[in-house]
Amino acid sequence: MTERLRRIDILLIAGAFLLLLPFLKFQRTTDYIIFCVFVLSFDLIYGYMGRLSFGHMLFLGSGAYSVTLFAEHVSPNPFLSVLFAIVAAAAVGALLGPVVVRTTGAAFALINLAFNQVGHFLVLIAFARYTGGEDGMSAVFSKTGFLDFQDKRVLFGFCLACLLLTCWGMKRLTRSPFGILLRMIKENETRVKFLGYDTFRYKWAAYAISAGVAGFSGALSILNYGYVTPSFIDTNRNVEVIFASLIGGAGSIYGSLVGGVVFMAISNYLPTYIPRWEMFLGFGLLLLVFRFRMGIWGALSALEAFRPRREGEGG
Amino acid sequence: MPEEIILETRGVTKRFDGFAAVSGVNYRLREGESAGIIGPNGAGKTTFFNLLTGMFPPTEGTVLYRGADITRIPAHGRVGRGIVRTFQLVSVFDSLTVRENLVLALIRAGKEHAVSARFFLEDAWSGNLPDLSAGALGTVGLREKALWKTSELSYGDKRKLEIALALCLRPSVLLLDEPFAGLSDVEIVEVLELIHRVRKDFTLVIIEHKISRIVDLVSRLSVMHEGKLIAEGEPAEVLADPLVRQVYWGRP
Numbered sequence: 250m251t252e253r254l255r256r257i258d259i260l261l262i263a264g265a266f267l268l269l270l271p272f273l274k275f276q277r278t279t280d281y282i283i284f285c286v287f288v289l290s291f292d293l294i295y296g297y298m299g300r301l302s303f304g305h306m307l308f309l310g311s312g313a314y315s316v317t318l319f320a321e322h323v324s325p326n327p328f329l330s331v332l333f334a335i336v337a338a339a340a341v342g343a344l345l346g347p348v349v350v351r352t353t354g355a356a357f358a359l360i361n362l363a364f365n366q367v368g369h370f371l372v373l374i375a376f377a378r379y380t381g382g383e384d385g386m387s388a389v390f391s392k393t394g395f396l397d398f399q400d401k402r403v404l405f406g407f408c409l410a411c412l413l414l415t416c417w418g419m420k421r422l423t424r425s426p427f428g429i430l431l432r433m434i435k436e437n438e439t440r441v442k443f444l445g446y447d448t449f450r451y452k453w454a455a456y457a458i459s460a461g462v463a464g465f466s467g468a469l470s471i472l473n474y475g476y477v478t479p480s481f482i483d484t485n486r487n488v489e490v491i492f493a494s495l496i497g498g499a500g501s502i503y504g505s506l507v508g509g510v511v512f513m514a515i516s517n518y519l520p521t522y523i524p525r526w527e528m529f530l531g532f533g534l535l536l537l538v539f540r541f542r543m544g545i546w547g548a549l550s551a552l553e554a555f556r557p558r559r560e561g562e563g564g
Numbered sequence: 565m566p567e568e569i570i571l572e573t574r575g576v577t578k579r580f581d582g583f584a585a586v587s588g589v590n591y592r593l594r595e596g597e598s599a600g601i602i603g604p605n606g607a608g609k610t611t612f613f614n615l616l617t618g619m620f621p622p623t624e625g626t627v628l629y630r631g632a633d634i635t636r637i638p639a640h641g642r643v644g645r646g647i648v649r650t651f652q653l654v655s656v657f658d659s660l661t662v663r664e665n666l667v668l669a670l671i672r673a674g675k676e677h678a679v680s681a682r683f684f685l686e687d688a689w690s691g692n693l694p695d696l697s698a699g700a701l702g703t704v705g706l707r708e709k710a711l712w713k714t715s716e717l718s719y720g721d722k723r724k725l726e727i728a729l730a731l732c733l734r735p736s737v738l739l740l741d742e743p744f745a746g747l748s749d750v751e752i753v754e755v756l757e758l759i760h761r762v763r764k765d766f767t768l769v770i771i772e773h774k775i776s777r778i779v780d781l782v783s784r785l786s787v788m789h790e791g792k793l794i795a796e797g798e799p800a801e802v803l804a805d806p807l808v809r810q811v812y813w814g815r816p
């Protein structure tokens with residue numbers, strides 16, 4: 250992407266999702282948008298910081314349950330509920346961070362998975378009285394002013410605005426010195442310590458931020474569906490976001506968006522044409538890991554003839 | 565005027581599974597001097613640097629900086645005190661652009677603290693960092709390559725970048741671990757000239773196993789062998805030492 254286009258990227262992203270509308274229903278498109286927020290949150294710790302988690306659904310789930318419980322017990326105001334969900338998910342991330350971010354590689358992936366499983370157990374069984382257990386519970390939000398989120402068009406607009414806000418925030422974060430620090434940690438954490446940085450603190454911060462954004466996407470999902478179930482915190486669904494990130498290209502905001510949309514399209518349409526589509530997903534994953542690590546966005550950027558040397562993106 | 569001891573070790577030992585890579589080393593570095601450490605491969609020089617810079621704590625002994633015990637202070641804390649190093653195998657960030665490599669070092673050495681909102685949210689290139697990084701790259705002759713991907717640099721250029729990185733941290737003690745290893749003859753001359761040019765600003769310790777390269781550079785030479793410091797003194801003196809000659813050339 251040339252520098253000029255890059256400067257209006259937020260507009261271009263908005264335009265791209267509006268173009269999806271004729272092909273999909275409002276609710277479906279909103280779904281795509283929300284999933285992209287989730288992929289962005291994952292990309293901060295995977296693509297930029299270089300830590301692969303098998304348990305990111307924990308934070309999506311934390312957001313989903315927080316927004317529902319807040320709406321039920323404190324205030325049905327959707328804005329307050331979503332805000333609370335972000336803070337709650339970030340708090341869960343901040344709480345687990347000190348244990349989790351000390352590890353790398355397989356240990357990092359599996360500790361996340363373990364915590365995700367604990368979270369799943371908590372909502373499914375231990376706190377079933379409050380969460381509705383396997384059945385889940387419905388979430389009811391009030392109208393606020395002229396905004397009625399029961400109207401799928403209004404919700405679409407709101408979620409799109411949320412995605413754009415997330416993109417903007419991620420862009421700020423990843424182009425800042427902090428973003429450079431995360432990419433350095435990905436490449437050689439020991440060396441970063443010899444630049445005088447206590448890497449632990451920054452990894453912790455990145456983890457909590459990522460958790461908060463994942464919670465944001467969880468909360469928006471509940472606005473869209475009006476119902477929370479343990480599937481929102483199901484460990485089996487972690488593969489979705491990993492796959493999306495790999496398809497699009499990790500370590501890039503644009504890559505995350507492409508990955509989110511393409512993955513959603515595949516998982517929506519492939520099952521209608523191919524039975525046992527998960528098997529093809531598996532082969533696709535193998536192909537991505539072994540032959541196509543840069544993902545769709547990575548491949549596209551490599552093709553650009555007059556590509557300026559890019560700063561501010563990992564990969 | 566008594567010369568101040570800036571860095572000192574007292575009986576430091578590092579054992580790996582019982583094998584003593586560094587063994588009971590007492591070392592003193594005077595402020596402002598340029599010192600060399602030589603010794604054959606496997607003598608424990610790099611391990612000794614690791615102990616000085618906080619890569620890991622010693623098994624026994626203490627490390628002092630300006631008289632204060634820093635044995636348990638981690639690497640990043642020592643950098644904050646001005647103890648800066650480079651690595652035997654060049655260690656820069658290949659996936660970043662050349663100037664991106666310098667950003668964090670410049671911020672660390674600057675007034676601004678790294679927990680401010682600016683650190684997290686402001687474009688790294690919006691302030692004075694473009695100028696500062698250009699200046700630092702100019703010092704080592706890499707100004708034109710500021711926007712290159714670091715992976716595209718030659719090994720010699722990466723070495724210069726690593727030295728620029730160290731200089732950006734404004735060291736009070738700079739420890740260079742075999743800065744000439746793997747360089748061509750031309751590059752060796754360039755890096756030597758560079759070190760000569762900047763070394764007045766700080767105390768310097770340089771590891772090298774080819775003695776000839778550093779005799780003009782340092783005023784004091786220490787020799788390590790099998791984890792121990794076996795000789796110390798002015799370069800000419802040390803090179804005349806029978807024990808050193810035995811270790812290096814197999815004859816006194």
Ligand SMILES: Nc1ncnc2c1ncn2[C@@H]1O[C@H](COP(=O)(O)OP(=O)(O)O)[C@@H](O)[C@H]1O
Nearest residue numbers: 580584585603604605606607608609610611612
């Ligand atoms: N992390 C480590 N674990 C085990 N052994 C090590 C480690 N680091 C160094 N050694 C051993 O310690 C000895 C000294 O190594 P080193 O300090 O690298 O020597 P030099 O830099 O003088 O060539 C070598 O025998 C090396 O194999």
Ligand SMILES: [Mg+2]
Nearest residue numbers: 609610611652
């Ligand atoms: Mg060595």
